[in-house]
Amino acid sequence: MNAPLTSGYNFAYLDEQTKRMIRRAILKAIAIPGYQVPFASREMPMPYGWGTGGVQVTAAVLGADDTLKVIDQGSDDTTNAVSIRKFFEKTAGVATTTVTSEATVIQTRHRIPETPLKEDQILVYQVPIPEPLRFLEPRETETRTMHALEEYGLMHVKLYEDIARHGHIATTYAYPVKVAGRYLMDPSPTPRFDNPKMHQSPALQLFGAGREKRIYAVPPYTDVVSLDFEDHPFEVNKFDKPCALCGAEGVYLDEVILDDRGGRMFVCSDTDHCETRRADGNRGEMSPDSSENRP
Amino acid sequence: MYVAVKGGEAAIDNAHALLAHERRGDPSIPEITPDQIREQLALAVDRVMAEGSLHDRDIAALAIKQARGDLIEAIFLVRAFRTTLPRFGASEPLDTSAMSVRRRISATYKDLPGGQVLGPTFDYTHRLIDFTLAGGAAPPAPATATQGEAAPHVTTLLDDEGLIERNPSAAPDAPVGDLTREPLAFPASRDLRLQNLARGDEGFLLALGYSTQRGYGRTHPFVGEIRFGTVQVGFHAEDLGFCVDLGTISVTECEMVTQFKGSAEAAPHFTRGYGLVFGQSERKAMSMALIDRALRTAEFGEDVVAPAQDEEFVLSHSDNVQATGFVEHLKLPHYVDFQAELGLVRQLRSEFAARQADLDAMRKEAAE
Incomplete structure (x- = not known):
């Protein structure tokens, strides 16, 4: 991404005809929550599996007045988040931010921000395998039929077998959800910790899978229910300690190895959330003394 | 201890600068030019054109240079360029029987109208490293011949006897499928299958074609014909109301003739597998033809039992730009x-340890 890309390309890279095609798919996806809409995914200048679906969805919904935030694993500063943010700075010239509450469009890989989203925000997920049933049934022809018939017994059997074998459901991310009481949906490989945030979210949630050529959506204020059983209710991942830098509890934490003698600390996966809390004076057990040292 | 959670952006820029530096190699060696690649690494250029799905030798050569010779990376560059190009429409079908032939061979007939034309080929060479090439001596001038008589397709000769299935008749007004503009759905029509294979990875197609020869979906194939050369591309311009020549492209075409034992409804006859790729790549065109036939298994009422016969398996995994992207995305954080998995494994292990402790306690009690 060294060479300047801007000259000769349309606003946000894709031509208007392609954007219209993607918007039509998005509208259909919003109209049928959780349903995977096939779309003519384009080849993008970044590799498949690195967010081409999310990038196409973002390009299709982005306007000149938008403020874009891009996160990967909760962080604004991981390599791929930097690369995608730069891509839109270059090709669309839109304002970018790392502050969740300031963004109008947030493209994400594997996390939902800790700061609750609002009505005027769009969360765009990058999706590697859109089909929640794929690892139970590899054939698209089969899984499409299963969705059409709302035949989701296979997934319940899988979860039941988890319980029979391990005593509890052993799916920790990409935990299947049912959307608006109809379609089984893959929430993308977000940790199941984030699943409850999808339920009745005021923000529009769009999912783009470029390689698999599928778009799906959860409209604002839609029921998103994680599958479970009455005697084994859905639970989120829990952490024993708060964030070592900002002291936040009830957030998703990354484990950071400190040395080769078993030393480790747990810090917020959502870097913006952590920084905002520290700027507000919150401290964790391992935070540097002075706020000037904040990155 | 202080943990860095930021700092990626400068590192990324530096990595790209280092890549550009490495690409150049030793500055005391002259820099390679795209022209040299286009002329002297022509088969690499052909592969990038074919799988990049864009007939442009200069773009392909430049992509190879930019990709440091990594052909899949070069194909990716070409694809990302191609996707931004405007579409004017679909060309008229190529008339490959009117090809200006550089090479044309048949394995089913010793001689045939148009003759066997060996052309530029590695076949029949001894694969001995030629140390004289290191010196760069000019090769001797090749023998030349004028274009001979017309070379009709071998399969049309079989057609006359009704020995081979008829090709479906041309449907000039039928829409042309394009999997880059419409997402592929299953079952896919043959035009889309062929488009997918033509863009597919040479190595993947080769391995699948090979597997059919080793019994995983056997078709008893014969090379009816392979031809390589240039053909005219015509375009019907709506504004003008007639067909205009856009120029010539180089293609390799392979027609496999395969066995069919017949069924209750159909007498025994030969069937077809078809391969067509940009540039010169007989390996790819032959593999494509083998797989095309294998993917028609169900059409002939045969059982789909082998990977090469399985449309979803083949078409979903043939594209090396998709494949390399998804495999390599595992490098992302x-x-x-x-x-989440760490938490689960720790929990499972602690539950396991607790169960073991309970068991040990019970055993101890029982022993006492």
């Missing part, structure tokens, strides 16, 4: 998912 996955720490939030890994964290």
